[in-house]
Amino acid sequence: MDDTNKNPDPKLANSSPEFVTKVVETPILDSDLRRQISTSGTGGHNSGFKGFYQANKIYFWAIFLGLAIISVLTYLAMRSPATVAPKEANVDINVDVPETAPSGGEAVYKITVKNNDNQTLTNAELELVYPEGFSYLSSVPNAENISGTKFKVPDLVSGQNATIIVKVKASGNVNDEKKLGIKLHYSYSNFTSEFIKEQTSVVRLVASDVLVELSGPGTANNAEIIAYTAKYQNNSDSDVKNARIKLTFPAGFVFASAVPTPDIGTDTWNIGTLAKGGAGQIQIQGSFSAVNVGESKTATADFVVLDGNGQAQIQNSSVFTTQIYSSPLLVTQELEPAATNGVVKPGDNLVYRVRYQNNASTAATGINIVVTLDSRVINLSSLRAEGGQINNNTILWNASTIPNLESLAPNESGQLSFSLQLNNPAVKDSAKNLTVISNIKIKSNEYGAYFAGNPLTLKVSSPSSVKTVLSFVSGQLPPQVGRQSVYKIKVSLNNSTNDYTDGIVSLFIPLGPNSLVAGSYTPSESANAAFDSSTGKLVWDVGILPANTGRFTNARILEFQVKFSPSASQVNQSPVLVKSINFSAKDSFTGEEITASTGDITTNDVEGEGFGNGIVQK
Numbered sequence: 001m002d003d004t005n006k007n008p009d010p011k012l013a014n015s016s017p018e019f020v021t022k023v024v025e026t027p028i029l030d031s032d033l034r035r036q037i038s039t040s041g042t043g044g045h046n047s048g049f050k051g052f053y054q055a056n057k058i059y060f061w062a063i064f065l066g067l068a069i070i071s072v073l074t075y076l077a078m079r080s081p082a083t084v085a086p087k088e089a090n091v092d093i094n095v096d097v098p099e100t101a102p103s104g105g106e107a108v109y110k111i112t113v114k115n116n117d118n119q120t121l122t123n124a125e126l127e128l129v130y131p132e133g134f135s136y137l138s139s140v141p142n143a144e145n146i147s148g149t150k151f152k153v154p155d156l157v158s159g160q161n162a163t164i165i166v167k168v169k170a171s172g173n174v175n176d177e178k179k180l181g182i183k184l185h186y187s188y189s190n191f192t193s194e195f196i197k198e199q200t201s202v203v204r205l206v207a208s209d210v211l212v213e214l215s216g217p218g219t220a221n222n223a224e225i226i227a228y229t230a231k232y233q234n235n236s237d238s239d240v241k242n243a244r245i246k247l248t249f250p251a252g253f254v255f256a257s258a259v260p261t262p263d264i265g266t267d268t269w270n271i272g273t274l275a276k277g278g279a280g281q282i283q284i285q286g287s288f289s290a291v292n293v294g295e296s297k298t299a300t301a302d303f304v305v306l307d308g309n310g311q312a313q314i315q316n317s318s319v320f321t322t323q324i325y326s327s328p329l330l331v332t333q334e335l336e337p338a339a340t341n342g343v344v345k346p347g348d349n350l351v352y353r354v355r356y357q358n359n360a361s362t363a364a365t366g367i368n369i370v371v372t373l374d375s376r377v378i379n380l381s382s383l384r385a386e387g388g389q390i391n392n393n394t395i396l397w398n399a400s401t402i403p404n405l406e407s408l409a410p411n412e413s414g415q416l417s418f419s420l421q422l423n424n425p426a427v428k429d430s431a432k433n434l435t436v437i438s439n440i441k442i443k444s445n446e447y448g449a450y451f452a453g454n455p456l457t458l459k460v461s462s463p464s465s466v467k468t469v470l471s472f473v474s475g476q477l478p479p480q481v482g483r484q485s486v487y488k489i490k491v492s493l494n495n496s497t498n499d500y501t502d503g504i505v506s507l508f509i510p511l512g513p514n515s516l517v518a519g520s521y522t523p524s525e526s527a528n529a530a531f532d533s534s535t536g537k538l539v540w541d542v543g544i545l546p547a548n549t550g551r552f553t554n555a556r557i558l559e560f561q562v563k564f565s566p567s568a569s570q571v572n573q574s575p576v577l578v579k580s581i582n583f584s585a586k587d588s589f590t591g592e593e594i595t596a597s598t599g600d601i602t603t604n605d606v607e608g609e610g611f612g613n614g615i616v617q618k
Helices: 010-015 031-041 044-078 523-528
Strands: 091-096 100-102 105-115 121-129 134-140 150-153 161-170 177-188 191-206 210-215 219-221 226-234 240-248 254-259 268-274 279-287 296-306 312-325 329-335 349-358 368-374 378-385 389-391 394-397 413-422 435-443 456-460 465-475 485-494 500-508 529-532 537-545 556-564 576-587 593-598
Touching (some): 091 177, 091 191, 105 121, 105 312, 121 161, 150 161, 161 312, 210 240, 210 296, 210 312, 226 240, 226 268, 226 312, 240 279, 268 279, 329 456, 368 378, 378 389, 378 394, 465 593, 485 500, 485 537, 485 576, 523 529, 523 537, 523 556, 537 556, 537 576
Parallel strands (some): 100 191, 219 312
Antiparallel strands (some): 100 105, 105 161, 121 150, 177 191, 210 226, 240 268, 296 312, 329 349, 349 413, 368 394, 368 435, 378 413, 435 456, 485 556, 500 576, 576 593
């Protein structure tokens, strides 16, 4: 074995001449180097972490930033949704307004705000920006300012809506398009920031001088009968054709009657051609029995013209709002059976039904109910009242005759009745446009004043008649076969207390095309009579027939002559000279369509001649 590389024995080494032994000296180090060594030699653990950090600090910072991002995202994800700023609400603004409005007239906007969001909308306000030439007139509800630009909108829960009706005066040039700006300011119930929803509505101005005005009671209780009146007038320079009046009744209104009767349903009247300067009115009766106390109800009257395509074009509109309230003591009256269109005839027997009720939460004592009648047409001696005390035209009910009126419990009600007869003829003088008005009221000890019930106004019709007289003029009397006889026919019209318009008399002369004697008309009526020889029909255009015609003024008369040559087949007969005599007109006061007729005229009806002088001889 080779031992060359083995360590030598120390003793041998010391004695070997090849090695010199020296003392080991202390190392000489500068101060900086000693400080570095001292530092690294103490705290070895800390020195290791710092080095590790220095070597991996990029990774440390990446981990730190990642944890921070995760924390923020976790916080945003875990916190309540109510604290997150919401987007704009799902809310609709619907504007209902006619496409056109008359320049210088009115325009009515029906603005409906509906909350389609699942959150409640609060602090809502509707702001309107009117176009140039538009001015605020009124609204339901009232505006928050005089200029009518700001409206309070109630808080809207999901699915709820609110409606604001605004009436403005529209001025500008014809065919101007006027843009109304609409801004809805609102907030969420759980978030304070304000949001804005904007919309616009455009109306085109048209030339229209046709006016329409709707009126009615400003307040009414939900049991009484109320009346609306729609008036219209053509102030333009030409006739308006294909005209209609369309009423839009508010929800809860119960239609009862109208004068004149509607032509379509209960809300549309055909005017036809409204002549230049022409005017008219419609009266509607009904009640708000299906409406809650405290509500406001708005009715609308539209003047409509049908265009060439049959489409309705609104030319003008008018609205009227009624506030519904409840009276603690309620009394109503009605006619049984109800008068057709509120019209009664002279000589009618009228029966009234009275209903009363205590709407208060406490009993009512010492109740008095009073009816006052106002009419010259009533035969006061015929007035009868169930348990009532009659004094001329006044009826009083109280506990002295109706024990139930001594004390009426809450919600307790009862009925009474009275009756009367109308004079016939209605009056003996030249009075016109007669009515029967009954007013009713109720009070008790608990209230200082009477509460008015519904007034009831009935219009009195105007009986009329058409009469004829036959007289012999010349020729053969009695009539003879082959020989000519000439007769004169007189048609007279009589009227009572109301003016008639659009009067027409029509009749037939069944004697051949040359039977009418030319030029035989009454001179004052010759321009109003026309004979069609092909049909034998004669039409007399009466036009206006004033009240009391034939009573205090002369009857309206048309006279004419006819020629008659009997044939052999008519021997021993009294042939008809005039037949199907009818009169039609319109009562301008009651709105009724008037019709009257009389019997056929034969040769045997000759005035002043003995019986048999009308029998045809051989």
